[in-house]
Amino acid sequence: MSGGFTFTLDATSGAARAGHLALPHGPVETPCFMPVGTQGTVRALSPDDLRAAGARIVLANTYHLHVRPGEDVVAALGGLHRFMGWERPLLTDSGGFQVFSLAGSRTVDEEGVDFASHVDGARRRLTPERAMEIQWTLGADVAMAFDHVVPGGADAGAARDAMERTARWLARCRDRQRALAHDGVTTPRRHDGTNVRPGDVATWRQTLWPIIQGGAHPDLRRESLQRTLDLGPWTGIAVGGLSVGEAKPLMYDVLASLEPGLPAVLPRYLMGVGFPEDLVAAVERGIDLFDCVAPTRNGRNGSAYTPDGPLNIRNARFRTDAGPLDAECDCETCRTFSRGYLRHLFVAEELLGLRLLSLHNVRFLIRTAEAMRAAIRAGTFDRWAAEWRRRYLQPESP
Amino acid sequence: MSGGFTFTLDATSGAARAGHLALPHGPVETPCFMPVGTQGTVRALSPDDLRAAGARIVLANTYHLHVRPGEDVVAALGGLHRFMGWERPLLTDSGGFQVFSLAGSRTVDEEGVDFASHVDGARRRLTPERAMEIQWTLGADVAMAFDHVVPGGADAGAARDAMERTARWLARCRDRQRALAHDGVTTPRRHDGTNVRPGDVATWRQTLWPIIQGGAHPDLRRESLQRTLDLGPWTGIAVGGLSVGEAKPLMYDVLASLEPGLPAVLPRYLMGVGFPEDLVAAVERGIDLFDCVAPTRNGRNGSAYTPDGPLNIRNARFRTDAGPLDAECDCETCRTFSRGYLRHLFVAEELLGLRLLSLHNVRFLIRTAEAMRAAIRAGTFDRWAAEWRRRYLQPESP
Numbered sequence: 001m002s003g004g005f006t007f008t009l010d011a012t013s014g015a016a017r018a019g020h021l022a023l024p025h026g027p028v029e030t031p032c033f034m035p036v037g038t039q040g041t042v043r044a045l046s047p048d049d050l051r052a053a054g055a056r057i058v059l060a061n062t063y064h065l066h067v068r069p070g071e072d073v074v075a076a077l078g079g080l081h082r083f084m085g086w087e088r089p090l091l092t093d094s095g096g097f098q099v100f101s102l103a104g105s106r107t108v109d110e111e112g113v114d115f116a117s118h119v120d121g122a123r124r125r126l127t128p129e130r131a132m133e134i135q136w137t138l139g140a141d142v143a144m145a146f147d148h149v150v151p152g153g154a155d156a157g158a159a160r161d162a163m164e165r166t167a168r169w170l171a172r173c174r175d176r177q178r179a180l181a182h183d184g185v186t187t188p189r190r191h192d193g194t195n196v197r198p199g200d201v202a203t204w205r206q207t208l209w210p211i212i213q214g215g216a217h218p219d220l221r222r223e224s225l226q227r228t229l230d231l232g233p234w235t236g237i238a239v240g241g242l243s244v245g246e247a248k249p250l251m252y253d254v255l256a257s258l259e260p261g262l263p264a265v266l267p268r269y270l271m272g273v274g275f276p277e278d279l280v281a282a283v284e285r286g287i288d289l290f291d292c293v294a295p296t297r298n299g300r301n302g303s304a305y306t307p308d309g310p311l312n313i314r315n316a317r318f319r320t321d322a323g324p325l326d327a328e329c330d331c332e333t334c335r336t337f338s339r340g341y342l343r344h345l346f347v348a349e350e351l352l353g354l355r356l357l358s359l360h361n362v363r364f365l366i367r368t369a370e371a372m373r374a375a376i377r378a379g380t381f382d383r384w385a386a387e388w389r390r391r392y393l394q395p396e397s398p
Numbered sequence: 399m400s401g402g403f404t405f406t407l408d409a410t411s412g413a414a415r416a417g418h419l420a421l422p423h424g425p426v427e428t429p430c431f432m433p434v435g436t437q438g439t440v441r442a443l444s445p446d447d448l449r450a451a452g453a454r455i456v457l458a459n460t461y462h463l464h465v466r467p468g469e470d471v472v473a474a475l476g477g478l479h480r481f482m483g484w485e486r487p488l489l490t491d492s493g494g495f496q497v498f499s500l501a502g503s504r505t506v507d508e509e510g511v512d513f514a515s516h517v518d519g520a521r522r523r524l525t526p527e528r529a530m531e532i533q534w535t536l537g538a539d540v541a542m543a544f545d546h547v548v549p550g551g552a553d554a555g556a557a558r559d560a561m562e563r564t565a566r567w568l569a570r571c572r573d574r575q576r577a578l579a580h581d582g583v584t585t586p587r588r589h590d591g592t593n594v595r596p597g598d599v600a601t602w603r604q605t606l607w608p609i610i611q612g613g614a615h616p617d618l619r620r621e622s623l624q625r626t627l628d629l630g631p632w633t634g635i636a637v638g639g640l641s642v643g644e645a646k647p648l649m650y651d652v653l654a655s656l657e658p659g660l661p662a663v664l665p666r667y668l669m670g671v672g673f674p675e676d677l678v679a680a681v682e683r684g685i686d687l688f689d690c691v692a693p694t695r696n697g698r699n700g701s702a703y704t705p706d707g708p709l710n711i712r713n714a715r716f717r718t719d720a721g722p723l724d725a726e727c728d729c730e731t732c733r734t735f736s737r738g739y740l741r742h743l744f745v746a747e748e749l750l751g752l753r754l755l756s757l758h759n760v761r762f763l764i765r766t767a768e769a770m771r772a773a774i775r776a777g778t779f780d781r782w783a784a785e786w787r788r789r790y791l792q793p794e795s796p
Contacts, residue, residue, distance in 0.1 A: 040742065044749040047734065069717070069742045076718040077738045249525040293545040319467070336445065336483040340475045344438065344467045351442040351752060 005142075005207040005235035007267045013381035015259055015286040019235075021267050023089040023141040024205050025081065028056045030267060030288035031070070031372045033279065033365040034091060035296070039064045040074070040084050044355040045362065048083045052332060053363040054370070057089040057141075059291040062099035062134055067117045067124070071137040079139035083397030090140040091097060091291075094131045094173075096147040096211075097240070097272070108148065110165070128172040136180045136206060144271075145173040145240060147211040159215030167227040174231060185205075208267065211240040216250040218257040225261050237262065238269040239287070240257045246360045251278075255285035276305055276368055276392060280385050283372050288313040290369075295361030300354045302346045305364040307391050313357065318343040326350045331363035401498035403540075403605040405665045411779035413657055413684040417636075419665050421487040421539040422603050423479065428665060428686040429770045431763040432489060433694070437462045438472070438482050441694045442753040443760065444627035445483045450730060451761040452768070455539075456486040457689040459533055461496035465515045465522070469535040477537035483555075488538040492529045492571075494609075495546040495638070495670070506546065508563070526570040534578045534604060542636060542669075543571040545609040550643030557613030564611045565625040572629060573715045575606040607667065609638040615646045616655040623659050635660065636667040637685070641676070649676075653683035660684060674703055674766055674790060678783050681770050688767075693759030698752045700744045703762040705789050711755065716741040728751065730754075752792045 004022060011018045021028040035042045035050060035058045042050060050058065065074060076082045080090055099106060099113050106115040112127030131146035133294035146169050210228045214220030221239075228237065239258065242251045245308040255270070262268055269289035270282050279290055295305070302313045306326040311318075314323070333342070333356040345353030368388075375384035402420060409416045419426040433440045433448060435458045440448060448456065463472060475481045476516070478488055497504060497511050504513040510525030529544035543569050546560040566673065608626045612618030626635065640649045660666055667687035668680050677688055693703070701709045704724040711723070719737035729742070731754040743751030767787075773782035 039746045039748055040739070041748045041750045044753075046730070046750060046753070049732065068746055069738075073718055073738065073742070077720050077736050083736070083739050083742075085739070298753065320471055322475050332444070338475050338481070340467075340471065341438070341481050341483070344471070344481075348437045348466055350437055350439045351749065352439045352444060355442075355753070388611060395661070 004205070007236065007265060011262060011377045011379070013376040013379050014284070016083060016283050016376045016381040017264075017286060017374040019267065019286055021288075023057070025087060025089040025141050026056065027220075028089055028289075029284075029373060031279070031369045031376075032056060032289050033362075033369045034059045034289060035293040035362050036061075036291050036293045037084060037086075037294065039068070040080065040091065042358075042362070043293075044351075044358045045296070045301065049332075049355070049359050050362070051088075052085070053359060054366045055362065056087070057091060057116040058086055059091045059093065060138070060140065061098060062083070062092045062131065062144075063095035063102070063126075065092075065138060066095065066126075066134050067119050071134045075137050075139070081139065089308060090143070091142040091269075092135045092138055092140040092144065092273070094135065094144040094146040095126050096131070096144075097149050100149040101244070108165075108176040110168070112146075126186070128169040129176045131249065132173050132176040132180060132208070136157060136177070139206070141206050142236065143177065143206050145170050145210045147213055149241045149244070150215050151156050152216060152242075152250075154215045156215075156217055156220065158225055159213075159217050159220050163214045163220050163224045166211065167224065167231070170210050170228065170231055173208060173210075177206070181206065207235045209238050210234055211238045211271070212258065213241045214254075215241060216246040216254060218254055220259055221254050222261060225258055228303055229263070233323060236264060236267045236269060236289075238271050240271045242270065243273045243292075248278075248281075251312070252285065255282060255287065257265055259286040277389070279365065279368060280372065280388060281333070283369075284381070284385055285377075290365075292365075295365050299357035299359075300360040302353075302357065303361075304357050305361050307388075309392050309394060313339065313353075315341050325357075326364065326395045327362055329360060329363060329367065331360050333360040333363075405634065405663060407662060409775045409777070411777050412682070414779045415662075415684060415686055416774040417665065417686060421455070423485060423487040423539050424454065426487055426687075427771060429677070429681045429767045429774075430454060430687050431760075431767045432457045432687060432689040433760050434459075434689050434691045435482060435484075436691065437466070438478065440760070441691075442698065442749075443595045443694070444754045447730075447753070448484070448756050448760070449486075451757060453486070453760065454763040455489060455687075456482075456484055456579040457489045457491065458536070458538065459493070459496060460490045460529065460542075461493035461500070461524075462538065463536060464493065464524075464532050465491075466517050469532045473535050473537070479537065480744055487540070489540040489667075490533045490536055490538040490542065490792075491669070492533065492542040492544040492609075493524050494529070494542075495547050496583055497524055497536055498547040499642070506563075506565070513552050513633055526567040527574040530571050530574040530578065530606070534575070536566070537604070539604060540634065541575065541606050543568050543603050543606060543608045545611055547611065547642070548613050548641045550614060550640075552613045554613075554615055554618065557611075557615050557618050561612045561618050561622045564609065565622065565629070568608050568626065568629055571608075575604070579604065587672065605633045607634040607636050608726075609636045609669070610656065612638045612652075612653060613639060614644040616652055619652050619656055620659060627661070632664060634665045634667060634687075636669050637668045640668065641671045646676075646679075650683065653680060653685065656682040674763060675787070676784060677763065677766060678770065681767075681774075682779070682783055688763075690763075693747060693763050694756040697755035697757075697759040700751075700755065701759075702755050703759050705786075707790050707792060711737065711740050711751075711762070712740075712744050713741070723755075723758055724762070727758060727761060727765070729758050731758040731761075 128146040135143035214224040318339040324334040525542040531539035545564040612622040716737040724734040
């Protein structure tokens with residue numbers, strides 16, 4: 001392990017930024033798309049596939065890993081990096097999003113959230129402190145604060161309540177994380193109350209990133225940002241609770257109104273976003289990092305990103321198409337197989353098809369981020385983005 | 399492309415043989431296990447995975463590819479090798495086994511078989527000539543004769559009828575294959591009656607291997623062998639209709655009674671076999687080549703081969719097991735992941751688990767074949783086989 005949690009800005013082009021982040025498990029160049037390994041695996045892809053796709057950092061879900069197999073099992077198997085076979089940087093979300101969006105019945109109070117596991121229905125409880133302890137035990141490079149997420153259509157009252165609670169919980173997350181980091185690996189407790197012993201886990205360092213909430217209300221967002229900065233210093237900052245049902249222009253407005261207040265020295269992570277066009281729009285508004293299940297989920301549904309927009313590989317017009325999925329792509333799928341073969345795999349319901357389209361879509365988003373980085377460094381991002389949109393957003397040819 | 403269809407015997411140890419086969423797409427060392435790519439893909443594995451597992455030759459199913467996507471589509475996409483992204487040797491079965499064992503309603507007459515497609519129920523017809531034309535259009539290195547397969551329990555009368563029909567059909571297969579091979583690529587007809595044009599397909603060579611039938615009746619088997627040899631010469635010879643429900647000792651008896659009559663200069667292929675212990679028993683009885691869906695099917699069910707017998711990775715005792723699936727294996731699965739992680743993938747129903755256990759099981763059979771080859775060349779096969787069985791066939795430890 002090397003590096004700390006330093007972010008360096010290499011270039012800007014308008015509000016768009018190119019930078020690099022040093023994390024304990026390696027460097028991350030931005031803009032950067034993080035594939036999502038919900039249950040400790042990016043669905044249908046191996047660590048070798050992810051490296052081949054150019055992934056530098058992967059996200060894993062604290063909620064899912066806590067529920068199954070449990071963070072104690074992950075720790076016993078050497079921590080999350082070893083568990084997944086992924087020695088590059090990892091980021092874990094806090095479980096807040098899953099608890100508020102996936103869990104069926106839940107009760108929220110100032111202390112935390114009670115919810116029912118989606119696996120076995122068992123009642124479980126997450127608090128800001130537990131979320132930090134679980135993430136510490138998992139051992140990702142970056143842990144996220146435990147936040148209160150509201151749906152995209154939440155009114156100002158509900159959004160303010162959740163934003164204020166998120167700020168109060170952030171102080172508790174920060175204090176617990178500092179204690180864990182200062183006391184080292186003998187302090188964290190497993191869920192059965194026993195300590196994690198030093199021999200159970202690797203010696204790692206972990207940083208905490210806060211999450212700005214406030215729904216689709218720019219004034220609440222700016223207030224959340226100010227409260228967050230008051231609780232710092234931080235090594236990075238996230239924008240959460242977007243892409244949760246609100247109209248896209250609203251998301252862009254929120255980002256544009258936040259941008260001037262975001263410290264230039266912090267990497268900015270837009271959580272749960274998104275589609276290719278969202279990445280471009282968000283980088284235009286000063287965002288550095290992204291994660292989303294869309295490339296793998298879409299890939300499993302037969303939808304593939306191309307520079308000329310998405311296509312559905314099941315379409316009969318690809319039956320004898322000997323060309324690659326995307327002639328400009330360098331991934332294994334595009335280097336090896338024809339559209340006609342990929343269509344056959346989907347029509348015949350073969351597992352390999354799920355993997356090959358997931359791999360391509362992940363590579364497509366990573367290549368898009370790489371292209372944005374190059375355009376920012378060349379000072380030509382606006383022109384690049386206009387040209388990219390002209391091709392990508394055209395209607396799919398018949 | 400290089401090589402023809404030459405088989406060279408390198409060493410023997412008892413009845414066990416080590417040899418090598420030169421095929422147009424490359425060499426194959428025997429004993430050899432062929433992974434099965436039923437629909438033009440070895441389920442859950444990519445060509446890179448297969449190369450990493452040491453596969454030298456893959457089998458694909460004529461029946462499945464004829465029904466979907468159709469051999470015309472495969473030819474339009476450059477032939478089966480290009481279609482699958484697999485430039486090493488390929489063998490196609492004839493569709494006989496599938497027509498007789500999978501297709502629901504079928505009618506057999508001397509001309510051929512009418513059956514209903516398992517995909518859309520459409521009536522289709524296979525004859526010896528059509529089976530050869532389809533395989534020629536697919537373009538595998540080795541095509542198999544169209545045979546009449548009976549269940550393991552078939553009485554001598556039914557087994558004789560099918561064996562005699564198989565011999566008559568073999569003469570027709572041979573004649574049609576010779577015409578195709580002599581006339582080159584302008585002769586084969588697609589299923590719409592048009593010719594396959596030279597530009598549609600690669601220029602390849604293909605050989606035909608006959609299949610010995612006769613059920614579980616050694617006398618019928620020997621008669622089938624004699625009739626087959628009378629119709630030659632051949633570049634290889636297959637034993638079909640075993641491992642279809644008969645008791646294992648019966649299969650071993652059939653192999654042992656056939657062995658003295660099999661020409662030493664021909665590679666011998668035991669179709670649809672099998673489990674690790676079957677490979678060892680059949681090599682002991684002079685067999686060189688195998689195929690079976692068991693390693694991938696078992697792998698998808700969570701069953702993994704190890705030198706100490708199979709294990710089920712879902713077992714709770716593997717929950718925090720940090721060791722590899724098989725400490726003696728060099729596959730990606732065993733080099734990268736713990737049993738605890740693999741168990742998690744299966745319990746959480748993650749696609750990666752299906753791939754990792756399939757990959758390991760295929761590698762296990764290929765390594766077993768490699769180990770047998772080494773033991774045969776060292777003249778120590780009997781000792782090797784006894785030791786292998788002592789470990790593999792012991793009851794799984796608690």
